[in-house]
Amino acid sequence: xxxxxKLKYKDSKTMARLGEIHYNGKVYDTPMFMPVGTNATxxxxxxxxxxSIGSGIILANTYHLWLRPGEDIVKKAGGLHxxxxxxxxxxxxxxxxxxxxxxxxxDITEEGVKFKNHLNGDALLLxxxxxIAIQESxxxxxxxxxxxxxxxxxxxxxxxxxxxxxLRWAKRGKSVKKNNDQLLFGIVQGGEYAxxxxxxxEELVKMDFDGYAVGGxxxxxxxxxxxKMVEYSTPYLPEDKLRYLMGVGDPIDxxxxxxxxxxxxxxxAPTRLARHGHAYTKHGKINIKNHKYQEDFTPVDDCECxxxxxxTKAYIRHLITAxxxxxxxxxxxxxxxxxxxxxxxxxxxxxxxxxxxxRDKFLKEYYGDKHE
Amino acid sequence: xxxxxKLKYKDSKTMARLGEIHYNGKVYDTPMFMPVGTNATxxxxxxxxxxSIGSGIILANTYHLWLRPGEDIVKKAGGLHxxxxxxxxxxxxxxxxxxxxxxxxxDITEEGVKFKNHLNGDALLLxxxxxIAIQESxxxxxxxxxxxxxxxxxxxxxxxxxxxxxLRWAKRGKSVKKNNDQLLFGIVQGGEYAxxxxxxxEELVKMDFDGYAVGGxxxxxxxxxxxKMVEYSTPYLPEDKLRYLMGVGDPIDxxxxxxxxxxxxxxxAPTRLARHGHAYTKHGKINIKNHKYQEDFTPVDDCECxxxxxxTKAYIRHLITAxxxxxxxxxxxxxxxxxxxxxxxxxxxxxxxxxxxxRDKFLKEYYGDKHE
Numbered sequence: 033x034x035x036x037x038k039l040k041y042k043d044s045k046t047m048a049r050l051g052e053i054h055y056n057g058k059v060y061d062t063p064m065f066m067p068v069g070t071n072a073t074x075x076x077x078x079x080x081x082x083x084s085i086g087s088g089i090i091l092a093n094t095y096h097l098w099l100r101p102g103e104d105i106v107k108k109a110g111g112l113h114x115x116x117x118x119x120x121x122x123x124x125x126x127x128x129x130x131x132x133x134x135x136x137x138x139d140i141t142e143e144g145v146k147f148k149n150h151l152n153g154d155a156l157l158l159x160x161x162x163x164i165a166i167q168e169s170x171x172x173x174x175x176x177x178x179x180x181x182x183x184x185x186x187x188x189x190x191x192x193x194x195x196x197x198x199l200r201w202a203k204r205g206k207s208v209k210k211n212n213d214q215l216l217f218g219i220v221q222g223g224e225y226a227x228x229x230x231x232x233x234e235e236l237v238k239m240d241f242d243g244y245a246v247g248g249x250x251x252x253x254x255x256x257x258x259x260k261m262v263e264y265s266t267p268y269l270p271e272d273k274l275r276y277l278m279g280v281g282d283p284i285d286x287x288x289x290x291x292x293x294x295x296x297x298x299x300x301a302p303t304r305l306a307r308h309g310h311a312y313t314k315h316g317k318i319n320i321k322n323h324k325y326q327e328d329f330t331p332v333d334d335c336e337c338x339x340x341x342x343x344t345k346a347y348i349r350h351l352i353t354a355x356x357x358x359x360x361x362x363x364x365x366x367x368x369x370x371x372x373x374x375x376x377x378x379x380x381x382x383x384x385x386x387x388x389x390x391r392d393k394f395l396k397e398y399y400g401d402k403h404e
Numbered sequence: 405x406x407x408x409x410k411l412k413y414k415d416s417k418t419m420a421r422l423g424e425i426h427y428n429g430k431v432y433d434t435p436m437f438m439p440v441g442t443n444a445t446x447x448x449x450x451x452x453x454x455x456s457i458g459s460g461i462i463l464a465n466t467y468h469l470w471l472r473p474g475e476d477i478v479k480k481a482g483g484l485h486x487x488x489x490x491x492x493x494x495x496x497x498x499x500x501x502x503x504x505x506x507x508x509x510x511d512i513t514e515e516g517v518k519f520k521n522h523l524n525g526d527a528l529l530l531x532x533x534x535x536i537a538i539q540e541s542x543x544x545x546x547x548x549x550x551x552x553x554x555x556x557x558x559x560x561x562x563x564x565x566x567x568x569x570x571l572r573w574a575k576r577g578k579s580v581k582k583n584n585d586q587l588l589f590g591i592v593q594g595g596e597y598a599x600x601x602x603x604x605x606e607e608l609v610k611m612d613f614d615g616y617a618v619g620g621x622x623x624x625x626x627x628x629x630x631x632k633m634v635e636y637s638t639p640y641l642p643e644d645k646l647r648y649l650m651g652v653g654d655p656i657d658x659x660x661x662x663x664x665x666x667x668x669x670x671x672x673a674p675t676r677l678a679r680h681g682h683a684y685t686k687h688g689k690i691n692i693k694n695h696k697y698q699e700d701f702t703p704v705d706d707c708e709c710x711x712x713x714x715x716t717k718a719y720i721r722h723l724i725t726a727x728x729x730x731x732x733x734x735x736x737x738x739x740x741x742x743x744x745x746x747x748x749x750x751x752x753x754x755x756x757x758x759x760x761x762x763r764d765k766f767l768k769e770y771y772g773d774k775h776e
Contacts, residue, residue: 347488350443350473
């Protein structure tokens with residue numbers, strides 16, 4: 033089945049939008065946060081738990097699944113949905129980000145990127161065509177174009193060349209795509225340069241992708257720069273297509289970028305933070321390992337999730353301290369739920385036309401008083 | 405509330421028994437296998453998962469919880485049940501086994517055992533009175549007497565002295581016990597010496613404990629010796645009290661020892677094996693990491709558990725290989741379910757009077773053909 037996006041409502045004061053994703057007989061609201069399931073599992077959690085906390089689309093990493101277990105095995109299993117027992121929508125990235133971050137050294141040519149498998153050192157080549165072929169074998173619902181993920185800061189000169197190559201790669205990937213049930217998104221690059229972002233958007237839109245991602249974020253830039261990258265991109269993207277900001281999950285960044293026209297986000301933060309004992313709360317992030325929680329028999333937050341309804345900070349602190357994975361599991365549930373609830377609040381405030389007020393209130397509560 | 409045991413039926417051909425544990429408005433059947441929750445968590449699993457796979461009593465380790473988070477914190481949390489969110493029965497051991505195995509070097513005196521905290525090296529002393537005090541703070545439903553856990557093999561001479569001390573320790577522990585809602589079990593020692601086992605049983609029974617454990621097993625002895633240790637003990641224990649074999653969980657040992665009159669068992673094996681990628685099946689243990697399962701899209705076993713109903717060997721192999729804890733979680737669910745189902749079959753066969761036939765059939769299926 034093919035995932036469909038419907039734009040439902042546009043905020044009159046900001047670029048925020050409300051939309052619906054229709055998939056497999058279910059409707060999922062946007063803006064939405066997507067948990068990351070790197071190895072075809074959202075770390076520590078079951079598909080049932082994800083559904084119970086309100087997850088919709090989840091993300092899986094093409095690079096990781098290509099190397100292990102291999103896309104052919106996933107294909108033989110009947111695709112990612114069957115392999116990992118998740119019947120909601122699945123998005124796969126292109127593998128590009130990992131090739132540029134995990135798998136060094138690299139050699140970028142017109143053909144693609146040569147790199148070393150970070151598990152065994154084997155020399156490998158990832159190309160736009162190969163990325164699509166892998167993603168088609170994985171059978172995700174949304175595939176991403178293979179792009180050059182450029183570090184920040186980079187010169188205008190370098191990015192101008194890189195954007196052209198990314199555009200040629202996008203075209204090559206699109207031209208080999210076979211499966212009409214899988215959407216393919218183009219990725220906007222161009223760093224913090226307005227002219228390059230605009231150009232990249234316009235060229236991608238000409239190619240008519242099923243959706244668009246703003247890329248080149250979460251590569252070391254500060255928040256102001258990230259917001260600019262989005263501001264320089266979304267005005268040139270079609271309104272009736274999904275817009276995805278890659279690798280962004282800090283609560284305030286979700287709010288700020290929804291206000292700049294983004295619909296979907298992914299980030300490893302909620303599960304990674306959980307494994308290190310960190311939890312989001314309405315009053316900022318806390319470190320559950322802190323000694324002050326040793327005898328704190330209250331929940332992590334004023335929250336309706338399974339974790340907060342059943343467990344105390346003292347217990348979770350004990351689990352994390354004792355290296356018990358049930359602790360990471362409880363905090364992962366809470367952290368993802370927290371972001372899903374934040375997105376629900378965002379949607380409410382778009383409806384009411386109160387996004388700016390919501391952002392200011394959230395900022396004050398979340399960062400306002402010193403926490404930790 | 406106080407846990408109650410009711411003997412319901414005795415096999416006429418073996419020493420096997422059927423019984424019921426009444427606790428908190430629920431009835432649990434014996435013989436029963438008890439999963440181990442060392443640090444107040446059965447590794448990777450939630451209380452709801454334990455209940456859904458049929459767990460009744462679970463075990464928590466006094467030694468581990470004493471050192472971390474400390475029994476006072478558990479007490480302030482309202483006891484183990486509240487701390488870990490488990491409303492089924494909980495058994496705590498005495499801490500003795502860990503003191504003798506984990507925390508070396510040790511110095512055994514009449515007062516108790518001096519040892520070093522394995523986490524930070526602090527010098528500590530565990531005595532019969534201290535063990536009871538900790539277990540009362542933890543608030544378990546079944547407490548164990550502090551005993552000397554003697555390695556196998558040991559001489560008759562050493563064990564004769566040790567058994568006398570264990571009896572004095574049992575008496576001291578019992579005399580300081582305050583909480584009538586918590587049962588206290590005596591532990592039979594005496595190695596493989598029939599006269600010492602008999603003597604130890606008789607003396608413990610005179611003290612009138614709420615139940616009895618056969619100790620000194622799983623300390624290196626072979627199966628034949630273990631079975632002897634049980635055979636030399638159970639005939640001298642009262643029929644109306646629970647009998648617990650400590651640290652034993654190998655499927656065949658569960659069957660053999662039920663036939664020798666044991667009601668409850670605990671073992672870390674199902675969860676530990678799971679973390680290493682091993683799974684019980686009707687045809688023996690398998691190692692899911694084996695290359696032959698790479699494209700095996702069938703369940704771990706012909707089994708009704710959550711894992712087998714939803715996931716393939718290929719997926720679980722991938723998770724275990726990629727070090728994803730969801731793999732250990734799926735195999736833990738399966739392995740514990742497997743032992744619970746084995747106990748259910750054992751209970752059926754006691755009812756039918758076919759324990760010997762069941763044992764022979766199980767042995768043939770489980771060990772019969774070469775597996776792995």
